[in-house]
Amino acid sequence: MAGTRRRNRRHWPDYLLARPRQGGLYYYWKHPNTKKEYGLGYDFAEAASQAREANSTLAAEKKPAERLTNRIKGNDNESMTAWLGIFEENLKRRTGKNGQNRSENTIRSDKSRIKFLREGFGPEKLIRHITPKDCSDVLRPLLDAGKIRMAQAIHRTLVDAFNDAISNGWLELGKNPAQILDAPQPVVKRARLKLDQFIRILNKARSSAEPWMETALMLAILTSQRVGDISSMMFLDIRMHESKEYLHVIQDKEGHPIRIPTELGLPQFPNTTIATVVEAAKNRGIASAKNICHHLVSVGYAKRGDAVHEQTISKNFTSLIRETFAEEERSQIWPGKTHPTFHEIRSLSKSLYKAIGVDTMTLLGHKSASAAAIYDEKRGEWWTVELPSKQ
Structure with missing residues (x-):
């Protein structure tokens, strides 16, 4: 039996x-x-x-056994970590939009994402053994933590990295394991900023923050530029063109050169223009300072007269939000959403300028399908913002 x-x-x-x-x-x-x-x-x-x-x-x-042909070719040493090192160098040689050099912020972001991927895949994982599930596992901690936008950026970098590996012979055509993953879809939870809220924050800055914070807030609302561009603005950027004074901005993100008249202002802030804000910053600042937003006292690694970094501006804005609005009030005026960031001043500025007839697409350096041809014609030239007819 x-x-x-x-x-x-x-x-x-x-x-x-x-x-x-x-x-x-x-x-x-x-x-x-x-x-x-x-x-x-x-x-x-x-x-x-x-x-x-x-x-x-x-x-x-089960990890597949290494084929003899791969060992002869040296493919058994082609780890994901080794490829990411090559990919990082390849990114440095790329140009940005419109043939411009990639910005320092973009390069810094690339480096941060590649570091995240190195840690996620580990030092020994061979690139051709990586599966869609491996890619999903790398993204999972970000998704679980609610960091959807970061997960979205990491996913784009993954797809790009594997495509570049295919182009360089590290992977076979059609073997991009990140390509079939659905890109994480962010849900916008950040609240918009209203004019009355901005004025309250501005008044709080005038009474309790460093003087450069008021300057940064006013430059943001009057120029509609991003925080990185405001941090980089210099007194020498105020120059004459055809007998009129302009603030010249080369946008850090897009590389668009924009010429903004210093007479520009908003009716909600009477007797205030870009020119008066810059002049006030110069009068109360350090004589040798080059940047409009600069430190008046040494703080950490920043010395007197040094430019205020964009992250410092953003963090101080967050602190002002919390000082201006108590937690209970924040939950009432922005229910279910996170409080506005400094970047939301750009959106508010756009709506205020649009109401008085300013060409906000040129002011903000935005692209649209209808304006693509115009932008192609202006490539490499300054985009000049015109004053509204009533101003």
Whole structure:
């Protein structure tokens, strides 16, 4: 009987076991590595089916043996970490939009994302062994933490990195494991900033913040530029053109050169223009300072007269939000959303200028399908903002 039972089990799925119980033979599947046993019931057909499924899963997860041809070619050393080092150098040689040099912020972001990927995949993972699931596992901690935009950026970098690997012979055509993943879709939770809220924040800055913070806020509302551009604005950027004074801005993100008249202002801030804000910053600042927003006292690594970094401006804005609006009020005026960031001043400025007839597309350096041809014609030239007819 025993011999017959052994012969009958010759074609059983691997790791399937059976033991007699009061109800008959009870089947188990035994994990070959952990030795843990999983009960499968009395039905042989169902137990065998589940055992084969488990065995298939194990086989799929098993690291494939290195082929001799790959070892001869040296492909057994082609780790993801090694490729990311090459990819990072390739990115440095790329140009930005419209043929402009990639900005320092873009290069810094690239470096940060590649560092994240290195840590996520580890030092030994071969690039051709990476699966879509591996890519998903790298993104999962970001998604679980609610960092959707960062996950979205990492996913784009992953797709780009694998495509570049294909172009350079590290992967076969059509073998991009990140390509089939759905890109994380962010849900906009950040609240918009209203004019009355901005004025309250501005007044708080005037009474309790460093003087450069008021300057940064006023430059943001009057120029509609991003925080990085405001941090970089210099007194020498105020220059004459055809007998009129302009603030010259080369946008850090897009590289668009924009010429903004210093007479520009908003009716909500009477007797205030870009020119008066810059003059006030110069009068209360350091004579040797080059940047309009600069430190009046040494703070950390920043010395008197040094430019105020964009991150410092953003962090101080967040602090002002919390000082201006108590937690209970924040939850009432921005229910279910995070409070506005400094960048939201740009959106507010756009709406205020649009109401008085300023060409906000030129002012903000925005592109649209209808204006693409105009922008192509102006490539490399300054885009001059015109004053509204009523000003």
